[in-house]
Amino acid sequence: MHDKKKAHPAIKSQLHPRNKHRQRYDFPALINSCPELQTFVAPNKYGDLSIDFFNPAAVLCLNKALLKHFYHIQDWKIPKHNLCPPIPGRVDYIHYLADLLASSNAGSIPRGNKVRCLDVGVGANCVYPLVGSSEYAWSFVGSDIDSDSLRSAGLIIAANPQLSSNIELRLQRRSQHIFQGMIQADDCFVATLCNPPFHASQAEALAGTQRKQSNLKASASNQKKLNFGGQSNELWCKGGELSFVKNMISESQLFATQSLWFTSLISKEANLKGVYQALKREGALQVETIKMGQGQKVSRFVAWTFVKPNEHASWLQAALTK
Known part of the structure; x- marks a missing residue:
């Protein structure tokens, strides 16, 4: 006998309206696209098909299936120690970024490979370029300080020749810099x-994961596992998220004329005050905070620009005709 089932909404309304993951996972369809997912799918205690979200191999395979089913990405895989991101949340960032660009383009989302984006910390998973290229045909430069991560991302790109001309990878050899050397x-x-890396240390990252798993009533045997993997440069850095983003803001001013918008996820709401202060100090002319939601988690990204609002349309038009 199954436990009493909780009522689940048919639509995950907190996700962006264009997000293809607003419906509950259709596991038969995902298995049809990616047969190896079958190994990890079984009825949960409510009798619904699901996977064990504390099993890293199961989460990795689900991501592979989602990317293949919805975005036609072939042979997506990453090393075991690298960050395995939740796809729906990453997709939301791309769609909200598209809306931000539309606000600078008379309400129309710019599409095509003339729309160039820089993904800072592209990682081994390469998710933002893959989704942005698939959904809007944008082109990307993906930067990272880890050569092994770029090697993994390169293998994914090579397996998807329809996207390969839209994605370039660059190694950041000076880990103390973000835009310098990349733009x-x-x-x-x-x-x-x-x-950006969320935490200030490995110990802080582990403590955060343990809190999340405790909230989800994880078993004691799972308490030491990171939900989605990740290594040092992906999860923590000296000074944590706020220090990283403040450094990014400082460097962005040096390239004020080479990007219409600079954006970054801000995981911790408490960091927003420091972010806004840094943006004011560097002379950002417009700042937007875009809220996003996934399940019970609320996230957001902050966007800033050094281009005058009345010049956005002409700036963008000039960039798209180069």
Whole structure:
């Protein structure tokens, strides 16, 4: 006998209206696209098909199936120690970024490979470029300080020749910098995006994961596992998220004319005050905070620009005709 089933909404309304993951997972359809997912799918205690979200291999395979089923991404895989991101949340960032660009383009989302974005910390998973290229045909430069992560991302790109001309990878050899060395003299981006390291240390990252798992009533045997994997440069850095983003803001001013919008996820709401202070100090002319939601989690990204609002349309038009 199954436990009493909780009522689940038919639509995950907190996700962006264009997000393809607003429906509950259709596991038979996902298995049809990615047969290896079958190994991990079984009825849960309510009698619904699901996977064990505390099993890293199961989450990895679900991501592979989602990317293949909805975005036609072939042979997506990452090393075991790298960050395995929740796809629906990553997709939301891309769609809300598209809306932000539309606000600078008379309400129309710019599409095509002339729309160039810089993904800071592209990682081994390469998710933002894959989704942005698939959904809007944007082109991306993906930067990272880890050569192994870029090697993994490169293998994914090579397996998807329909996207390969839209995604370029660059190794950041100076880990203390973010845009310096990555934005070249002839580069022009409509936006930059980033999923910054959240924590200030490995111990803080582990403590945060343990709190999340405790809230989800995880078993004691799972308490030491990171939900979605991840290594040092992906999960923590000296000073944590706020320090990283403040450094990003400082460097963005040096490239004020080479990107219309600079954006970054801000995981911790308490960091917003420091972010706004840094943006004011660097002279940002417009700042937007875009809220996003996934399940019970509320996230957001902050966007800023050094281009005058009345010049956005002409700036964007010039960038798209280069």
